[in-house]
Amino acid sequence: MNLEFTPEEIAFRDEVRTFIEENHPKHLGDFGMREDMSPEDMVAWHKVLGEKGWSVPAWPEQYGGTGWTPTQRYIWSEENARANTFMPLPFGVSMVGPVIYTFGNEEQKAQHLPGIRSGETWWCQGYSEPGAGSDLASLKTTAVRDGDHYVINGQKTWTTLAQHADWGFFLCRTDPDAAKPQEGISFILLDMKTPGVEVKPIKLLDGGYEVNETWLTDVRVPAENLVGEENKGWTYAKFLLAHERSGIAGVARSKRGVEKLREIAGSEMLYGEPLMDDFDFARKVSQLEIDLAALEITELRTLAGEQAGKGPGPESSILKIKGTEVQQRLTELTLEAVGSYGTPYYGNITGEAGVGADQRARIAGGNATNQYPIGPDYAQHSAATYFNMRKTSIYGGSNEIQRNIITKMILGL
Amino acid sequence: MDFNFTEEQDMVRDGLSRMVREQYDWESRRKAIESDAGWNPEVWAQLAELGILGMPFSEKDGGFGGGAIDSMVIMEEFGKGLVIEPFVPTVVCAGGFLKHAGSDAQKEEHLSAIIAGKRVFAFAYAEPQGRYDYADLATTAKKDGDAYTLNGHKAVVIGAPWASHLVVTARTSGGERDRDGVSVFIVDKGADGVVTRDYETVDGRRASEVYFENVSVPADALIGEEGKALPLIELVTDEAIAAQCAEACGAMKVAHTMTVEYSRQRKQFGVPIGQFQVLQHRMVDMYTAYEQSVSLTYLATLKLDAGEAERKRAVSAAKVGVGQAARLMGQEAVQIHGGNGVTDEYAIGHYFKRLTIFDHEFGNVDHHMKRHVKLG
Structure with a gap:
């Protein structure tokens, strides 16, 4: 038992660190996710990794995976967090990709896997509906077989970044008479340019547009877009959710976030002293770091289990719950740290220096870019990020659903 | 990075788990706790026999070459059965002081006896005013020729009623809470001037208030360097x-x-x-x-x-x-x-x-x- 890296692992760390330094697109800086990112920026790093062959490390090697050990994958995510890269979006790489290579046929693999690897194809997820959230199996969108096609009708919601998507994977009801609601659902791939698909943005609390309503009216989809067997879609959906959860702890990003929080609290002043020197505040940061330290080891134990051949099991629900709690607490403390400057609405143009400066000038009532900005730079994202991150305990199976899963699978109740 | 236990550690866990399950059942435990002695020394002898008390010591020190991970494995099993035996005071604390800073003579005198289950220690560090500050010491040790003279009061010394020896922290110089001036001594509980008041603890163990009244210990009772023990x-x-x-x-x-x-x-x-x-x-x-x-x-x-x-x-x-x-x-x-x-x-x-x-x-x-x- 030990926490040390082997010399080979240290060499690997140096290799990926150098690769990131040399290849991460410079214009992305080290900002990570920003509300005003262009779709091109969001896939820029994905495309670089696609060329290098590192975009889907966790996949089996025959489908383009890197064959890295869990420790190497841990190092990879640590190094990306360190450089604050914008990692490939999960919808292709961690969600539909594994479903296609596990349950899809050869034609589907040949058609879709290359685009997922390279970042050429943008995917979105059609799961939730206005009436089907935590109770996903109650979904009402129907797919009716008509010759060589399915005809889809219904409404999906919370479709993340569907405004940019080329393809989507949708859960549709194909047997309305099945004995259980879970048994009549199919998993269908949909070209988002098909007539009858309409994507309408939903404005979120932080002012950003990252999710949509997706309306489907008499959408004709070739029958060969069905993945696996008809009416077995729930099995694939559950498989996908377990995959989604295993990366969800976000430990490396949160560690970087705590560093940032310490920096902010080091420059904010309270009674003439840095806020970080105030015991009441420092105690909260320590509590966060302790929870994060526990989470990190819990994740590593899960990874070690995977290395020993155990798939991501119900333990990944713990990672989801604790990971999102830490992420939310981090953004909450960051907003608390910035004090008064958490209050102004900075709009959703807060990214690139020039645009941000314009925006700041506009808020200040001026019309030139040489006005003083409002508040420190780090304050601008704090409220928006806090509001935005409330989603994490709701999506991917809400944290209450995760508790139901643990109740059933681990406690056996 | 590796979260696997060695085969030996797995064996220790299995053996201890069996012993706790079979011989440390709820009735036996209750009987021991309610007895006059408050524990069952036969259990301690059995732990020695199983090699448990020697696990975290190097082979050079007469142990089985393990360390903190072995203590972790052992303590987890103790926790499952609410085992009250003084593994932490004797093996982890006294054993720890000896293995990190003991002289060859001290190790020879005490370590083999600890490993054989023949000597039980308690660790007297807390004081009524000191709360959890190890440097807040009113207990003093004054150098007096070839000996030190100890005076003071140690609070809630876990396992002291079962112990023959104590590891005692005392101030050899400096003010009450100074980091410098703290020393550690091994004291025979039977020494003149050692007065104990024994009692039960709420979690089934025994402890003592220990008073030192002009207790004289030889200079070689000091572990490590005088005044630098913190x-x-x-x-x-x-x-x-x-x-x-x-x-x-x-x-x-x-x-x-x-x-x-x-x-x-x-x-x-x-x-x-x-x-x-x-x-x-x-x-x-x-x-x-x-x-x-x-x-x-x-x-x-x-x-x-x-x-x-x-x-x-x-x-x-x-x-x-x-x-x-x-x-x-x-x-x-x-x-x-x-x-x-x-x-x-x-x-x-x-x-x-x-x-x-x-x-x-x-x-x-x-x-x-x-x-x-x-x-x-």
Whole structure:
């Protein structure tokens, strides 16, 4: 038992660190996710990794995976967090990709896997509906077989970044008479340019547009877009959710976030002293770091289990719950740290220096870019990020659903 | 990075688990606790025979070449059975001082006796005014030719009624809370001037108030360097904390299993109470707290050999996290057991008591939160 890296692992760390330094697109800086990112920026790093062959490390090697050990994958995510890269979006790489290579046929693999690897194809997820959230199996969108096609009708919601998507994977009801609601659902791939698909943005609390309503009216989809067997879609959906959860702890990003929080609290002043020197505040940061330290080891134990051949099991629900709690607490403390400057609405143009400066000038009532900005730079994202991150305990199976899963699978109740 | 145990560690766990299950059953434990001595020395002899007391010592010191990970494995099993035997005071604390700083003569005199189960130690560090500050010492040791003279009062010395020897912290110079001037001595409990008042603890152990009245010990009773012992005390108590975190994990595991099992049996409103989501989610949170505690215990144990700041940070993180989890687990387990949870008859209440007192040794949650904050 030990926490040390082997010399080979240290060499690997140096290799990926150098690769990131040399290849991460410079214009992305080290900002990570920003509300005003262009779709091109969001896939820029994905495309670089696609060329290098590192975009889907966790996949089996025959489908383009890197064959890295869990420790190497841990190092990879640590190094990306360190450089604050914008990692490939999960919808292709961690969600539909594994479903296609596990349950899809050869034609589907040949058609879709290359685009997922390279970042050429943008995917979105059609799961939730206005009436089907935590109770996903109650979904009402129907797919009716008509010759060589399915005809889809219904409404999906919370479709993340569907405004940019080329393809989507949708859960549709194909047997309305099945004995259980879970048994009549199919998993269908949909070209988002098909007539009858309409994507309408939903404005979120932080002012950003990252999710949509997706309306489907008499959408004709070739029958060969069905993945696996008809009416077995729930099995694939559950498989996908377990995959989604295993990366969800976000430990490396949160560690970087705590560093940032310490920096902010080091420059904010309270009674003439840095806020970080105030015991009441420092105690909260320590509590966060302790929870994060526990989470990190819990994740590593899960990874070690995977290395020993155990798939991501119900333990990944713990990672989801604790990971999102830490992420939310981090953004909450960051907003608390910035004090008064958490209050102004900075709009959703807060990214690139020039645009941000314009925006700041506009808020200040001026019309030139040489006005003083409002508040420190780090304050601008704090409220928006806090509001935005409330989603994490709701999506991917809400944290209450995760508790139901643990109740059933681990406690056996 | 590796989370596997060695074959030997797995064997120790299995053997100890069997012994605790078969011979440390609830009735035997109760009988020992209620006896005059308050423990069963035969159990101690058996632990020696199994090699448990020698596990964390090097072969050079007469042990079996293990270390902190072995102590973790052992303490987790002790926690599961609420074993009261003084492994931490004797093996982890006294053994720790000896292996880190003992002279060859001291090791020869005491280590083999510890490993053979023939000498039991208690660690007298706390004082009535000192709370969890190891440097806040009113007990003094004055150099007097070839001897030191000890005077003072040590509080709640766990396992002292069973011990023949004490490891005692005392001030040899400086002011009451100075970091410098702290020394550690081995004292024969039978020495003239050592007065003890023995009592039971709420979690089934025994302890003493120990008074030193002009107790004379030879100069070679000093462990390590005179006046420079504080870093050594911090190291040894960090090792003790890691071991007790493992004990708490073992106790939490059993408390949780008992609670889930109880919720399966106990019916109200015509159904097992384990069917109620309001209780299910609480038991999930208990489980999560347990898993996080195991992780923090690994972290603390694996960082004991790291640099001083890194070690202290990891150990304090564990003492805070496990302390919080132990409190949650104990309180929730009793609540879900309902009225039965507050009876002496049900085992769960005894797990609750041990998990409560865990927070009172070697610094509580607040103390270690402060240390974590100070380390930045």
